[in-house]
Amino acid sequence: MERRQLGGTDVEVSRIILGCGNFGGIGSAPEFFGQGESEDEAFRIMDAAWEVGITTFDTADAYGGGRSETMIGNWMASRGVRPELTTKTFNPMAEEQDHGLARTRMSRQIESSLDRLGVAGVDLYLAHDFDPDVPVAETVATFEGLIQLKLIKAYGVSNFGAKQLEAMLGIGKPALVQNSYSLLDRTDDGVAHLCAELGIAYTPYSPLAGGWLTGKYSLDEPAPEGSRMAMRPGPYEHLRTPETFATLDRFAELAQRRGIDSATLAIDARDLLVVRAAVGHGGRRRTSPAETPGAGVARARPSFDRRGCRRSGRALRVTIGA
Numbered sequence: 488m489e490r491r492q493l494g495g496t497d498v499e500v501s502r503i504i505l506g507c508g509n510f511g512g513i514g515s516a517p518e519f520f521g522q523g524e525s526e527d528e529a530f531r532i533m534d535a536a537w538e539v540g541i542t543t544f545d546t547a548d549a550y551g552g553g554r555s556e557t558m559i560g561n562w563m564a565s566r567g568v569r570p571e572l573t574t575k576t577f578n579p580m581a582e583e584q585d586h587g588l589a590r591t592r593m594s595r596q597i598e599s600s601l602d603r604l605g606v607a608g609v610d611l612y613l614a615h616d617f618d619p620d621v622p623v624a625e626t627v628a629t630f631e632g633l634i635q636l637k638l639i640k641a642y643g644v645s646n647f648g649a650k651q652l653e654a655m656l657g658i659g660k661p662a663l664v665q666n667s668y669s670l671l672d673r674t675d676d677g678v679a680h681l682c683a684e685l686g687i688a689y690t691p692y693s694p695l696a697g698g699w700l701t702g703k704y705s706l707d708e709p710a711p712e713g714s715r716m717a718m719r720p721g722p723y724e725h726l727r728t729p730e731t732f733a734t735l736d737r738f739a740e741l742a743q744r745r746g747i748d749s750a751t752l753a754i755d756a757r758d759l760l761v762v763r764a765a766v767g768h769g770g771r772r773r774t775s776p777a778e779t780p781g782a783g784v785a786r787a788r789p790s791f792d793r794r795g796c797r798r799s800g801r802a803l804r805v806t807i808g809a
Contacts, residue, residue, distance in 0.1 A: 488540025493688040496641040496662045498610045500543040500571050504804040505536045506692060507546040511554025513719045515578035515615070520552035522718065529558045530565075537568065545665075545692075545804050547575035547615055548600050556603035564605055574600045575645055577615035588618040588626040597638055612639040613665060617651040627659035643688075649677035656685070663688040665804060670738070670753055671696040671726060692804040697723045699731075700753035702739050706732040 489502040510529040513519035524532065533544070546555045556574060563569060576596040579586040586592075597612060612633060614626060630642035643663030644655065655661060664682055668675065668691035682689040695701055697715040706729060710716035716723060735749075742752040 488542070490542075491688075493611075493641065493662050494686040495660070498571065498641050498662065500610075501541050503541050504543045504545050504573070504690060505533070505541050505570075506804045507544055507555045507559060508550050510546070510551055510558045512551030513715070515547060515549035516719060517552065517579065517582045519719060520554070520581070523551060526558050526561065529555075530562050533559070533562045534566075537566075537570070543571040543573070543610075545573040547578070547613075548596050548603075549576075549578035549580055549615070552580055553599070553603055556600055560603050560605040569606070571611075572604060572606065572609040573611040573613060574604070574609050575613040575615040576600070577618065588614050588621045588629075590625050590629045593626070593629045593633075597633060601638065608638045608640065610640045611643055611663060612641075613643045613645045613663070614647075616646045617644075617648070623654050624658050627655060631659065645692075647678065649681060652678055652681055656681070660685065661687060663690060665690045665692055667691065667693045669694050669696040669700060670756055671699055671731070690804050694754045694804075695750055696726070696753075699723060699726055699735070700738070700749055702735065702749045704732075704735075 490499055491502055492499045507529070508514045509523040510532075511521065511526070512523045536544075544559055546559055548556060550556070551558075559570075559572070576593060577586060577588060597609075600609070601607065612630065618626065630639070633639045634642070641662040643661040643665065644652065645665040647655070647664060647666070652661075652664065664678060664687055666675075666678060666689075672693070679689060681687070698704065699716075703711055703714060704716060710720070716727075720727075738752070739749050742749045745752065
């Protein structure tokens with residue numbers, strides 16, 4: 488497994504990052520807390536990831552209402568290993584609880600995350616969304632204070648648009664941006680370009696679009712039991728069209744011709760699309776956000792693995808079981 492250092496920090500991550508949003512729930516949705524993967528299932532997933540060299544795990548305080556962090560902490564204690572850890576905060580931990588990026592809340596939430604994980608500090612702490620009700624300066628100051636306290640090594644943002652990222656860049660510089668991006672979700676309003684220009688690491692998440700790019704869904708059949716579309720279809724309901732299924736059939740044919748499955752091709756092709764997004768905004772060309780001086784995932788030339796798939800220097804966040 489290739490490893491990359493995030494630009495401007497001493498944080499090093501595996502190129503593929505294990506997304507743990509389904510451990511004990513389906514993301515941050517309170518109505519699904521206690522569902523998703525059980526602890527035994529989560530342990531098997533983490534064991535398999537560790538065995539192939541995926542040593543960076545991504546979670547959030549609200550995933551499963553804290554269950555995801557607890558499962559990771561229990562796994563680390565039982566295995567005697569310490570992956571690089573990313574956790575996030577913004578969403579409520581339960582129905583009618585508070586949310587956001589206020590200083591008091593962030594300080595409280597990082598302490599509770601560390602308790603559940605059973606560690607003294609995490610490598611990356613992310614704002615899980617933009618908070619319009621809290622001054623950006625307060626959020627940045629809180630992040631920087633947590634670094635000084637050695638509770639986190641670096642901070643970043645997730646689900647930020649370009650204007651929201653620009654608002655933060657006027658005060659501080661996040662080490663990383665984590666936004667959704669896949670063959671079926673190519674929305675980018677200039678975030679990738681900003682990252683390219685400023686040497687900010689970019690880790691796209693949900694490369695399989697909630698499982699759509701694995702080929703598990705069919706036009707005339709119900710979604711498989713336990714799948715994202717069976718349990719929480721809302722974010723992907725717009726994809727349920729004949730046109731999407733026709734496109735996915737052609738995509739599966741392309742993967743078959745290359746001797747790989749659809750999921751593998753989706754991850755590889757999605758990485759190229761992020762590069763295209765970064766080049767497409769603004770005049771100067773950079774082949775990836777990583778090629779900005781100081782960024783830790785630089786690769787000017789593509790290389791290829793033994794299956795003929797393009798390797799990239801970018802770190803990818805993959806949720807197993809999506």
